[in-house]
Amino acid sequence: VSTQSTGFFSFFAVHFEAKMKYNPAVTSSRRKNRKAHFSAPSSVRRIIMSAPLSTELRKKYHVRSMPVRKDDEVTVTRGTHKGKDGKVIQVYRRKYVIHIEKLTRDKANGVTIPIGIHPSKVVINKLKIDKDRKAILDRKDRSKRQAEKDKLTKHEVKAE
Secondary structure: OOOOOOOHHHHHHHHOOOOOOOOOOOOOOHHHHHHHHHOOOHHHHHHHOEEEEOHHHHHHHOOOEEEOOOOOEEEEOOOOOOOOEEEEEEEEHHHOEEEEEEEEEEOOOOOEEEEEEOHHHEEEEEOOOOHHHHHHHHHHOHHHHHHHHHOOOHHHHHHO
16 A cells, blocks of 8 residues: 555645644634625724835835825826826725826716725825824834834843
């Protein structure tokens, strides 16, 4: 009797090796993840609808990405409208898209409608800053977090 198995199951064992989940409380089921995504409340959709910051903003604020909001200025980085930029006129959470001021198309009946772009396919060039947005940037600031890690704690000082 051969110790090496052949056929579908050996192929399955080699190519689809089961990986251990890091958190057993979180599902890896495609069906459940799709349901969670498409039935997510508006507060969760806001976080999902985040976009990366431009390199200048990333250096200035030490933050990689932010949820998109109305009046942010963005540039499209993917798709047929790549390279076009403009101001966000609407964040359409129900459809997971944003509408940008100059990105429109004409329908057959002559009506002009905005084109929906997913926020992950744009880069934020200019943020609309208010006190809440400033608080988010301060909280997410990586340089401050790294500085706090580098500081010695009281316990480490007493040990020396």
